[in-house]
Amino acid sequence: MTSAAGPRPDDGGARTAPARRPGGRSALVRARVLDAVRAQLLEHGYDELTVDAVAARAGVHRTTVYRRWRDVGGLLADVLDAAGGDDWRPRDTGSLEGDLTALNREVHQALTERPSITAALIAASFRSAEAAEALRRFWDDRYARCEAVVDRAVRRGEIPAATDARRLLVAATAPLYHHLVLLRTPPDPGLPGHAARAAALAASAGAFAEP
Amino acid sequence: MTSAAGPRPDDGGARTAPARRPGGRSALVRARVLDAVRAQLLEHGYDELTVDAVAARAGVHRTTVYRRWRDVGGLLADVLDAAGGDDWRPRDTGSLEGDLTALNREVHQALTERPSITAALIAASFRSAEAAEALRRFWDDRYARCEAVVDRAVRRGEIPAATDARRLLVAATAPLYHHLVLLRTPPDPGLPGHAARAAALAASAGAFAEP
Incomplete structure (x- = not known):
């Protein structure tokens, strides 16, 4: 599952069906490189995320990586663009509060799972303008x-x-983002529902229908 | 003014009245060092924030800084602890929506002014666990x-x-934090009031009075 807050592992189907289309080999290289970016970021953090480390980890020649992604910013941006290339849709539970709660549970899960690629990409967005811009596009x-x-x-x-x-x-x-990313309060299983309910009540009261 | 979102320059009164109390010299050193931390962070970012650079900028011997603050994390934590040592209180405008709007305007100002020490300290909190913990305490x-x-x-x-x-x-x-720090949307002067009004409406509807 790729979540709302997303950036989950995503191979764009390349590894399961590499031969189905032209560009299969190129897609395979991309999948291996982006897997390596995620793994390197999760295990060693941004400071050890280098093109050379990613190339070695992916088993791809470093000039291939430099040519296609240029630098760490390009790699991070492509991880986010790949994550956004899925068919994720919000759940339909039959009520606004239910839909928002389901959405918030996905966000909560993505931000609190350990390791969290979402949290790692958010942290990286403070180091790389290209990652920040890609994260903005993703959201x-x-x-x-x-x-x-x-x-x-x-x-x-x-x-x-x-x-x-x-x-x-x-x-x-x-x-959810404020508590879990900035305030760094311990995860609260009630938070997704509380925040959803407050927003739904405010919406019913017309809070978001004004100039 | 030190704001709600805060971390503004703050010298604890040390420079204006260094002789009033014992520890005046120590307070003066602290004020100079913390000023240097803020200036260095704003001008050059976290990557060039070193104890040596701060000591040089403050005109204080580096062993003094190492002894008292140990490392960059200790310096950042003390900047935040100093910012929290003020007498800031939220404004009393006579209504919940008015009070929350005033609060949000301060947060908005702190996050959008250029340069923003608040934004710089938030970014630093992703590099230093000690800064993250001090920011948590501050908030x-x-x-x-x-x-x-x-x-x-x-x-x-x-x-x-x-x-x-x-x-x-x-x-x-x-x-406000979500838009300005994570989503990085352009500042919207209507945002402080909108967010305040939505929360006040939800509160009136009892959204925050439930188990």
Whole structure:
């Protein structure tokens, strides 16, 4: 499963079906290199994430890596772009609060699992402008997909039609990132549901439907 | 002004009144060293933040710095502890939404000013466990002070008496950190008020008064 907060391992299907299309070998190299980036980042952190270490780990010639990804920023950006290339969709539970809780549980899981590639990529985004930009793109795409949750709630009449989907979605998920990434409070299994419920109540009260 | 999101320059009064108390010289050294840490971090980033660079910049002997602060983590932690040693209190505007908006404006200002020592310390917290722990302490103290905002709202009858102050305060402020630190969206002058209003509406609806 690739989550909402995402960046999970993702090989784009390359390893399971390398021969199905032209570019199969290129896709295979990409999968091995991106696997190596994730493993190196998780095991040794950003400080030991170098093109040479990734090439050695992937068993790929270093000039291949330099030519295709240029540097560590390019490698991290491609890990995030690959993670965004999946078909993840938010769950449909039948209610706004249920959908937001399901979403928050995925975010919570991605941020608290050990090791967490999501947490490692967030940390890396403070070192590499290219990773920061790729993370921004990744989340932007995830929040765009989650707008379906808000559309459904509007159609069910749970919240006003003029609700700003992005503001509602950020309000629902932000407390998880704040607690787990910045405040570094111990994980609280009640947090996904609490934050979802607060955002759903605010949305029902019209908090996200105003100018 | 030292803000809610805080970590602003703070000399503990040492430079303006060095002779008033015993330890004046020690306080003066501390103020100079912590000023140097902040300036070095803002100008050159964490990678060039070394004990030697700080000592040189502060005009203090390096063994003094090593003895008192040990390493970069110790220096960053003391910057945060010094910032938390002020008398900051949240504004009293007469309404929950007004108080939360005022608080969020301070957070917004601290995160968007250029250069932002707050943003630099957050970034450093991903490099130094000691800085991360000191930042956690700093925010914990700030949120504790902000509980006065929630107490006042309960006394005015705006929100239920059983409201969990911390959950409400995190819900109000988290969207700012999420947008400005992680999502890296362009600053939006409407954000402080929007996030405050959503949290106040959720609180009125009892979202933070449940088990």
